[in-house]
Amino acid sequence: MKAYVGTPTSRVDGRAKVTGAAKYAGEFPADGLLHGFVVESTIPRGRIARLDASDALQVKGVVDVLTHAHRPPLADNDDAWKDEVAPEKGSPFRPLYDDRIRFNGQPIALVVADDWETAKFAATRVRVEYDREAFATDLESEHGKAGKVDRPHKPRGDAAAALAGAAVRHQADYVLPTEHHNPMELYATTVVRDGSGRLTVHDKTQGVQNVHKYLCGVFNKRPDDLRVVSPYVGGAFGSGLRPQYQVVLAVLAALELKRSVRVVLTRQQMYGLGYRPMTIERVALGAKPDGTLDAVTHEATAVTSRYEDFSRNDTGWAEQLYKSPNSLFSHKLVDLDVSTPCDMRAPGAASGVCALECAMDELAVALKLDPIELRLKCYSDRDQSEDLPYTSKQLRECYARGAEAFGWSRRNPAPRSMRNGKELVGWGMATGVWEALQMPVAVRIVLTSNGHAEVSCAASDIGTGTYTIVAQVAADALGLPIENIDVKLADSTLPQAPVEGGSWMAASAAHAVLGAAEDIRQELARLAKAIPASPLGGVDAPDVILVDGAIAKAGDKARAVSIADAMRHGKLERIEKQKLNHFAEDRSHARNTHSAVFAEVKVDEELGVIRVTRVVSAVAAGRILNTKTGRSQIMGGVVWGIGMALHEETVMDHRFGRIMNANIAEYHIPVNADVHDIDVIFVDEPDDRINQLGVKGIGEIGIVGVPAAIANAVYHATGKRIRRFPITLDKLLD
Amino acid sequence: MNNFQYSRATDVADAIRLLAADPGAKLIAGGTNLIDLMKENVERPSRLIDISRLPLRDIEETADGGLRIGALVPNSDLAYHPLVEQRYPLLAAAILAGASAQLRNMASVGGNLMQRTRCAYFYDTATPCNKREPGSGCSAIDGLNRNHAILGTSASCIATNPSDMSVALVALGALVHIAGPSGQRTIALTDFHRLPEDKPHVDTNLGTGEIIAAVELPKHGFARNYSYLKIRDRLSYAFALVSVAAALELDGNAISEARLALGGVAHKPWRSLEAEAALRGRAATSDHFSRAADLLLHGATARAHNRFKIELARRAIARTLIQAASATPQSQAHKKIA
Numbered sequence A: 001m002k003a004y005v006g007t008p009t010s011r012v013d014g015r016a017k018v019t020g021a022a023k024y025a026g027e028f029p030a031d032g033l034l035h036g037f038v039v040e041s042t043i044p045r046g047r048i049a050r051l052d053a054s055d056a057l058q059v060k061g062v063v064d065v066l067t068h069a070h071r072p073p074l075a076d077n078d079d080a081w082k083d084e085v086a087p088e089k090g091s092p093f094r095p096l097y098d099d100r101i102r103f104n105g106q107p108i109a110l111v112v113a114d115d116w117e118t119a120k121f122a123a124t125r126v127r128v129e130y131d132r133e134a135f136a137t138d139l140e141s142e143h144g145k146a147g148k149v150d151r152p153h154k155p156r157g158d159a160a161a162a163l164a165g166a167a168v169r170h171q172a173d174y175v176l177p178t179e180h181h182n183p184m185e186l187y188a189t190t191v192v193r194d195g196s197g198r199l200t201v202h203d204k205t206q207g208v209q210n211v212h213k214y215l216c217g218v219f220n221k222r223p224d225d226l227r228v229v230s231p232y233v234g235g236a237f238g239s240g241l242r243p244q245y246q247v248v249l250a251v252l253a254a255l256e257l258k259r260s261v262r263v264v265l266t267r268q269q270m271y272g273l274g275y276r277p278m279t280i281e282r283v284a285l286g287a288k289p290d291g292t293l294d295a296v297t298h299e300a301t302a303v304t305s306r307y308e309d310f311s312r313n314d315t316g317w318a319e320q321l322y323k324s325p326n327s328l329f330s331h332k333l334v335d336l337d338v339s340t341p342c343d344m345r346a347p348g349a350a351s352g353v354c355a356l357e358c359a360m361d362e363l364a365v366a367l368k369l370d371p372i373e374l375r376l377k378c379y380s381d382r383d384q385s386e387d388l389p390y391t392s393k394q395l396r397e398c399y400a401r402g403a404e405a406f407g408w409s410r411r412n413p414a415p416r417s418m419r420n421g422k423e424l425v426g427w428g429m430a431t432g433v434w435e436a437l438q439m440p441v442a443v444r445i446v447l448t449s450n451g452h453a454e455v456s457c458a459a460s461d462i463g464t465g466t467y468t469i470v471a472q473v474a475a476d477a478l479g480l481p482i483e484n485i486d487v488k489l490a491d492s493t494l495p496q497a498p499v500e501g502g503s504w505m506a507a508s509a510a511h512a513v514l515g516a517a518e519d520i521r522q523e524l525a526r527l528a529k530a531i532p533a534s535p536l537g538g539v540d541a542p543d544v545i546l547v548d549g550a551i552a553k554a555g556d557k558a559r560a561v562s563i564a565d566a567m568r569h570g571k572l573e574r575i576e577k578q579k580l581n582h583f584a585e586d587r588s589h590a591r592n593t594h595s596a597v598f599a600e601v602k603v604d605e606e607l608g609v610i611r612v613t614r615v616v617s618a619v620a621a622g623r624i625l626n627t628k629t630g631r632s633q634i635m636g637g638v639v640w641g642i643g644m645a646l647h648e649e650t651v652m653d654h655r656f657g658r659i660m661n662a663n664i665a666e667y668h669i670p671v672n673a674d675v676h677d678i679d680v681i682f683v684d685e686p687d688d689r690i691n692q693l694g695v696k697g698i699g700e701i702g703i704v705g706v707p708a709a710i711a712n713a714v715y716h717a718t719g720k721r722i723r724r725f726p727i728t729l730d731k732l733l734d
Numbered sequence B: 001m002n003n004f005q006y007s008r009a010t011d012v013a014d015a016i017r018l019l020a021a022d023p024g025a026k027l028i029a030g031g032t033n034l035i036d037l038m039k040e041n042v043e044r045p046s047r048l049i050d051i052s053r054l055p056l057r058d059i060e061e062t063a064d065g066g067l068r069i070g071a072l073v074p075n076s077d078l079a080y081h082p083l084v085e086q087r088y089p090l091l092a093a094a095i096l097a098g099a100s101a102q103l104r105n106m107a108s109v110g111g112n113l114m115q116r117t118r119c120a121y122f123y124d125t126a127t128p129c130n131k132r133e134p135g136s137g138c139s140a141i142d143g144l145n146r147n148h149a150i151l152g153t154s155a156s157c158i159a160t161n162p163s164d165m166s167v168a169l170v171a172l173g174a175l176v177h178i179a180g181p182s183g184q185r186t187i188a189l190t191d192f193h194r195l196p197e198d199k200p201h202v203d204t205n206l207g208t209g210e211i212i213a214a215v216e217l218p219k220h221g222f223a224r225n226y227s228y229l230k231i232r233d234r235l236s237y238a239f240a241l242v243s244v245a246a247a248l249e250l251d252g253n254a255i256s257e258a259r260l261a262l263g264g265v266a267h268k269p270w271r272s273l274e275a276e277a278a279l280r281g282r283a284a285t286s287d288h289f290s291r292a293a294d295l296l297l298h299g300a301t302a303r304a305h306n307r308f309k310i311e312l313a314r315r316a317i318a319r320t321l322i323q324a325a326s327a328t329p330q331s332q333a334h335k336k337i338a
Ligand SMILES: Cc1cc2nc3c(=O)[nH]c(=O)nc-3n(C[C@H](O)[C@H](O)[C@H](O)COP(=O)(O)OP(=O)(O)OC[C@H]3O[C@@H](n4cnc5c(N)ncnc54)[C@H](O)[C@@H]3O)c2cc1C
Pocket: A665, B026, B027, B028, B029, B030, B031, B032, B033, B034, B035, B036, B051, B071, B072, B097, B098, B099, B100, B103, B106, B107, B108, B109, B110, B111, B112, B113, B114, B115, B162, B163, B164, B165, B210, B211, B212, B213, B237, B238, B239, B240
């Protein structure tokens, strides 16, 4: 039997998804289901002076209009509202809690009706008057009010002095705009209430247990009062890490009205949720003439809300990537009258590394060095923040393999030197880096005597392929065909899992599966050896393996007992094992994934129209569990990186504090025409230290570095350095 | 969305009657623009008069060798019609440069001519906008105006007309056949859309109770030397920052007839007879193309964020004319600019 791990196994849930059998949060039916439609604030700051729902209540089919003044009780303390992913500092947003308006697009009422259209219509009949207050939403004009984030960062050496004395210096501000989440699936919750008042909450989320705990806190419920499920998620990318307000509103209405309730947000309303915060990244690099770095400083100034301090690691990456005796990193936040930012694929790194890698490119130009050569000169085999070696780091190999696949050696370094007819051709590259985290996850395996196994865990599959890799690992570990493995995910009553994020789920879930499967193996070995005249008699338990649906001696498959026989003799119909994963505590090594990204752009010289004609992404991320879904992850990251480089930008009119492109006609993401060849290379990176399988996780590494590679390619093509993203053609015209 | 009545018109006369009976009524064809605006509460019709099944779906040759296109012909059918592909490829190209395949399947000719601006403030009922709410003010003039007009603006409105199809139709000298309470009339498409002046809420010269019945193309299709070039913020599925329709009749290298129209720059497809006259009788050279661009852009003014459009339009005009003159029209399938 061949192993599934490491092969391009197709998604086990693929058929259900393409045939529509897979149900999403807003699709679950319920008897007597009511529909809620959200009324949002149209000002960024102030108080609700008057909210008159009388006209809305007159509309036939409207059941109720919930507001801060008319709702069941909600928790009155921040602890209850703080979910697993909430920022440490701050007071989480509480929907329909009081009359305060904290951001534009804030939910201020929920109209509940027999059908969605009626609720939506009646929502236009809710009249609101505000006491407006002065507000600010512009990071650049409020830049001066930035406050520093406490970070356990140890400055190294004297960066300022080293910078001042450096032979070659580069310093610049790179401005990354606010970007909003646009997963295909809209945020939605269907709360199904059973006769006894128990609630089943079908929610779009990356963490059912996080939502479960949060709802229990917010509504003062016992764990058994409600259950949160989310079997399929149509993309989330960080937007579903924290419970979103629609889940609170749907439960609120279900409790108040004692009915099943569904709340689906519109695409426009999703611009009132979290986002990647606009950030001004100031990077300064000082180098010796040979290209070795003397000093690195990176200061990020980002948007947050007035009620929570959201920040991610934008600035620490240089310390891992490049050797430098002197460094200084800091992160600042500006409080604005906006909703709290949230994680978005590779939060911190996607923006911070973009700035760093553009700056490195500029430094290479100043030093007249090839960009790869510069990176090799500064290459660091140790993570300098803790001065630790890596469990594995094949970044050199990424540079080499990526460069070769791309044809980098044929690059003429001079800007504007390569062209093809009316188009200038540019080749750029950048490094990518992300963490390789692992979290506590438990898995339950139930093996039945017919050789089928159900593997279950509360983890979500947000489209990344968790179902599939869990099935692969289980099939290999249990020696069963993948068709015999049934995976159940994303139900708060299943064994423990954190939110699916940070690229930690593949490694974490896979090792929980291994643990539970090992217990099953031991049990089967015991049973198999116990049968009369067992072919495994005298074989030590560690030498017993599970293969081809049987329990066999390692290296001698002829000595085997079928699972069915072993269980029949043991009088067992099923074997159930649950196990929490276990990773050896090891602070002696840093754990990261890396990539080298190469991009080719073609820019129409007169018109500035940019095409990203080729991207090569060479990734070192330990063992790749599934080369097919893995490749898709990286391709998805590259496509998003193209968007970050060229398209995505939330545009706000600061006179109104309103987002003016809150829809996907005007908020641009790449379309097919913007995406050409993407070549994904997984570099071999054996790692027997990080965990048993040598797995690191690849959900985020695919986007990191891509925007910088493209920006650097645009510079190489045109000689123009665009530091304010996205790079739209108007910026290339003058 | 508002509550509304729904009627299905049985014929054109019925549609006109229904319109006259209810001043708040609106025609609906493909619905791709109207429904979006209703969802945003920008349009709040008291009644929808569904004309989508009226027999206005034919494309017929006219007696003098032109083409009469029913107002309900779907954009896709029009673009892929053999007569259009062969004789009016400029029109096919402009249509295919717009929206997405799915939208073009739904969108009608009449609806395309009537589609409203994409100005973000027009769409957002929480902000002032003279076009949506006369007298409330124009948020774009001192606000976000990167994709606003550079020609024919007024102190009340600087919005653009977003249609691609109209740009080609204007260049080709199309006529619009209108049916109304007082009978039929025909006007040139150049006179169909209005400039904003002090009444930006009125997009067109279509009268109350009138309906577009058909669009007519004259015989001359410029099938050899034409090009439609659309410059946008991504390579497909975005509204034009600037688009150019160019059509030439060449006699060797001499231009005997020229048509030139711009999209994305004004409240209507922008055409200048002076610019075309300046090309007529001249050699097809870049100098003459630049001169035409200058004339077409004469009087262009910019606001805080849309200055680039003037230079972009200038370059795009020159490029489109080169494409047309060399019979290498811009492909709408391959986004590399020829
Ligand atoms: C996401 C998106 C992207 C788009 N991109 C582009 C683009 O790049 N380029 C482009 O050109 N267009 C684009 N469009 C717009 C599209 O072309 C128009 O929505 C479409 O042409 C409208 O036609 P319809 O039949 O659906 O009109 P409807 O929505 O049915 O009607 C629109 C208006 O026309 C009126 N109307 C319809 N028929 C008649 C008639 N016979 N007589 C009088 N009035 C009539 C209606 O009353 C209504 O006011 C885009 C649209 C969307 C949603």
